[in-house]
Amino acid sequence: MSAFPPLLPKVDAVLVFDGDGTRLAGKYYGDFLKKQQGEKSLEETQTMFEKSLQQKIGGIAARPDAAEIVTVMGRTAAFAGGVNPGGGGGGDVRVVHVGPPGESELVLAYLCEGMYDALAHLMGGSTDRTMVLDNLELVFLLIDEHCDGGIILETDGSKLASAVLLRDDEGMQEGGMDQGGMPQGASQQGLPPGVSAGDMTIGQAFRQARAQFLGN
C-alpha cells in the first residue's frame, strides 16, 4: 500500500523557477531535505534537488490551467508554466509545488494552478524571467499570502493577486478602490485607480519608472 495521504496537508516547498531551472524565489517548509542531507549542507541538498527537478520538468510546458506532475526523489511535484514549443503560453517561468509522497496529485495541481494564475495576474500576463525578476517583491508577497509555514492559506488566483496588491476582494469588484487606513500612500504604491489587472504591464512600468525617477 502506498503511504497514507497526510491528515494535515502541508506542502514541502513552493518554488518559482526560470526556464533554465534557476530558482528566482521560493521557500522550503518543514524539515524536508533536512533529514537526508548527511554531510552535505542544506544549500547543496537544495541545489541537488532543484537540479533533478529541472531535469524532469525541463522539457515540458504545462498549461496554466492544467499542471503537470512528476516525481522527484520520492516527492510529488506539480508545476505550471514553461515555454510551449509551438509558441504561445505565458513566459518561461514555472511555479512548482512539492508535496510529500502520499499527497494527492490533484490537490497539488490545484494549488499550483491557483498560484500560477495569481502570478500571471500580477505580472500582467507575461510570466517571463525578466518580468518576474523585476517584480520580485510581489512574488515574495505572493508566496507569503499563498502559503504560511507549509499550510496553504489561499488558493484563488484573483484573491491572491488582490491580497498582494493590498486590495481586498470587495475593493477589486468595486473597480480598484483602495482600502481605508492608507489614504496617501496608496496612489504611490498600489495601482492607480482605474487601471484594472488587464493592463497591469503598463501600470507597473509606470510605477517603476516613477519610483526610479523619484529615487534619483
Place this chain on the structure above:
Amino acid sequence: MGDQQEENMGMSSVLKEVQELAEKFKVEEDEQYISPYAHLEKATVLQEARIFHDPVAVRENPRKCCTVIAQLLHLQNTGQFLSGTEATEVFFGVTKLFMSDDASLRRMVYLFIKDVAETCNPDDVIIVTSCLTKDMTCDVDLYRANALRVLVRIVDAAMLGAIERYVKQAVVDSSGQVSSSALVSASHLFVSSPECAAVVRRWISETQEATSSPNEMVQFHAMQLLYQIKSHDRLGVSKLVSQFSQRNSLRSPLALVLLVRYTAKLLHDEHSEGRNTGSSISEGSPVTKAGYHFLESSLRHKSELVVYEAARAICNLPATEPQDLSPAISVLQLFLSSPKPAVRFASIRTLAMVANSHPRIVSKCNEDLEALIGDTNRSIATLAITTLLKTGSENSIDRLLKQISSFLTDIADEYKITIVRSLQKLCLTYPAKHRVLVGFLSNFLREEGGFDFKRSIVSSIVALIRTVPETTESSLLHLCEFIEDCEFTMLSTQILHLLGELGPQTTAPARYIRFIYNRVILENSAVRAAAVSALAKFAASCPSLRTSIMTLMKRSLVDEDDETRDRTSIAVSVLEEAMAKYPYVAPPEDAAAEDIPADKPVDGDTAAYLLLEPLPMSFDKLERSLKAYMAAPMAMQNPEPVTLATLPVVEDTPAEIMKAQSMDAADAEISGLGDLNGLEDKKKEIVDPAAAVYAIPELAALGRAFRSSTPVQLTESETEYVVTCIKHIFENHVVLQFTVQNTIDEQRLDNVTVLVDDSGTDVFTASGEIAATGIRCGDTKHCFTILERNTEAALTSSHFTCELRFTVVQIDPVSGEEEGDSFEEEYPLEDLEVATSDFMAKVSVPDFRKAWEAVGNANEVMEKFALQFKKMEDAVSAVIDFLGMQACDGTAALKPNAGNKPHMLHMSGVFMGNQQVLSRAQIAMQGDNGSGVVLKIAVRSDDPNISRMVADCIH
C-alpha cells in the same frame, strides 16, 4: 460604464507620462534601466539598508525601503546569507520602519520579520511584540491578519495567554483573511509546544463556529484545526466525521478532501483495532458501513479533488471485496481520459497500486491504459505500461510489447529500468512466454542507454536464467551478441564469467567460442583476462574442443597484460598435461546418435578438477579459517602440512546468513532492496571466541577449539552476579568459559569458580577448574571448568547443575581498600546443557543437492517425529535450532502462499572431527486444526554413529 471610460483615458495618459519619464531619464543619465534585483551584492545591500535609520527618508520614500527589504530577502536566493550579527543589525533597522504607516512597506516588514525570526536571537525579536500587538488590535483587516501570523512565530505560551482574547476573536472574525490567519496560526501553535497546544484547545467552540463560515478557505482551516485538537480522542473524531458527513455543510473542496481522509483513517483504525472483523464492507461494523457510504457518495461530488480523494480512499481500505472497489475503479477509469495531466497521473498511480492486489478489477481499464502509452507525460506513460504488464492476459503480451517498443526509444533511462523490472516479473508469471520476453529484453540491450539501464537488463536476464532454465540458451546467445559491442567492462566480464559457467552445459558449446575469442583479440586487459578464463573452462569441460581451444589460447601466452598471461599459462599447462594423459577419442563418424558418449571429461581428469571445481569455501572464509588456525597455540610449530581438510571449520557470519536467507541476492538487487553491500561494509573484525582459552597456558595442551557456542545466560541480567557461559568444544574436552560480572559496590570476589555437577551424565567428567580472582564492582572476569569427554559413549544432551563459589572480600567502595572480613559464599546458577548441537558447526554448502548426492545414502538415518507446534514457522526454526545446522537454499523461510503444503528444509553442518553432515527435513501440518506438525528427517554423513546422533537431536 464610467469605469471603462476612465480606464481608456488612464491608458493614454499613462503611456504619455511613461514616455515623458523615459525621455527625462535619457537626459539625466545615459544608462539602461537595470532591475533592482540583478547582480546584488551583500555589502551594497547592507549599505543601502542604513536608510531605515533615517526617519525622513523612511517617511518620504517608502518605496525605496520596500525595494531594499526585497533585496535583502533575495540575497538568500543568490546564496549570500546574512551572518548572525548582520541579521540582527538589519533587523533593528527594520523595526524602525514601524513608524511609517505606508501599507506596502508594513507588508514587507511583516514578511521580513517572519523570514528572519528563525535566524535572529529570540531575545531581539521579542522587541517587536508590542508593535505587532498594536497592529493586531487595529481595525485594518490586512494589518490584523499579517500581524497575527508574524506574532505566533515569536510568542511563547505565557505571552500567548496575554493575547489569547484577540486571537480567539480573530478566529470568528467576519473577514475571511483574518479568520484564516488566526486558524492557521493556531495550527502552527498546536504543534510548536505542549503549553501552546493547551491554550489552543480552549478555542474549540470558536473553531467549531468557523467551520460554518461562508468562506471556503476558513472552512478548510477550521476543519484542520478541529481535527488536530481532537485527533487523540477516538470518539471525538468519530463524531466529527459523522457530523460533517451527514450535515453536508462543507462547501470547500479542500475541506471535503480532509473529511474524506479523516473518514478513511477512521475506517483503518476500526479495522486495525479489531472492531471491524468482516471481510467485506457489507459484513462490517456500523461505523465502517456509514463511513463507506460517505466515501461512495463523495464519488459523485462535483469537484474532481473530492472524487479522486474518495476513490483513492476506497481503493486503500482494508478488508474489501472486489464489488466494494468497483465504483471507485469506474471513476478512476473515467479520469484516465481527462484532459488534465494531473488527473491522469493520479488515477493511473492509484490503479497501478490496486493492480498489485486485484489485477482482475483493473483489467477492465486496459483499453484506456493502452491509450495512455503515448501520453506526453512520460511518467504517466511508464505507469500505464507497468500497470498493463500486471493486468494483461497472456495472449495480449505480444501486442503490448509491440506498443512498448515504439515508445521506448524516447524515454529516460529511469523509466526504462522500471519497465525492465516489470517485464522480468511478467516472465515469472508467464514462463511460457519466455522466448518473446527475453528476445524483447535483448532488443533493449541494443538500444542507447547508460550503465544502470544496461546493468538492470543483464541482471534481469541472468535472474531469469536461474529461475526459468529454458531461457538459458537463447539468453546466452543474446548476451554474446551484446558483449560484441559493449562499452562497459564490468558487464562484459560478468557475462564472460556466466558463459564459462553455463556455456559448456548447453547442447552446442562450440558456438560460444567465437564470441569469447573475439573478446581476447579486441578488448581491454580486464575483459581479456575474463575471456581467457572462460575459454579455459570450456576446454576443461568439453574434451572434444580442447585441441582447437588450445590453439586459440596459446596466442595469449604473449599477451602484454600480466594477469591475462598468467591465467593463460596456468590453463595451457594444466590442459596440455591432461590432454597427454587422457587423449580425446572422437566417436566414429558413423556411430548412431545414442552411442556417442556425452562430451564430458573422464573421472580423475586433472584439468577438469583444477579449472572447474570451485573452492570449497569463499575467500573470506578461507581467510578467517587460516587466522583461526594461526591463533591456536603451537599451530605454527606443527610439522604437518596445512590442507583444506585440516583447517579449522569456521561458521557462517550473521551477514552471510542474511545473504543466504534473502532468497535471491540478484532479485533483491533488482527490487532495489540491495542493502547487502551496506551490511558487508559494517561487518566487524570477527574475534575468535576461543582466544580467551588459548590465553590460558594450562589449556594449551587441549589443542584447537573446534567451535564455540554463543554465550548462554546462567542468571537473570539484573542479579547481583551476572554469569554467562560459552562452551568451547575441543577434540576430547569441553571447556566451559564462565564470564562473571560483579555488581555489588562493597564486595570484591576472589577465587571464583563454578562447580559443575557431572553426576547426571556418563559422557562428561569435570576434570579441572581455573579460578578467576579479584573481581571488583563492574568488573568482568572469566573462570573455566574443563569437562573431559568419554569418547566411547555416544553424545546425548547432558544437563549440569551449576553453582558459583567464591570468597567475598568486603571493601570500601571509594578507596578500594579491604575492610572487615572475608567469607565463603555460594550462589546457585541455572542449569547448563551441553547438547549434541553444540558439536555441530553451522557451515553452508554451495550446492546442497550435489553435496547430498555426493555423500550418498550409505549412512543415512531416517526418522519420523510428531511435534507440538501450532505454526509451521515455529516448527521450522525449532528444527534448525535442535540440530544446530545451517539452513541452505533459503529453505529457512516458508515459501509465500504455500498454504498448508509440507515444507522442505535443507540443512548442512560440520560435526566434531570435521565430518560433513547433511540433512533434509519435511515438515507438514497435522490435520487442519493446527494440533501439531509431523517431521520426517533424513540425515546423511560418512559415519553412521554421527548420523544417528544428529537425528536423535530432535526432542
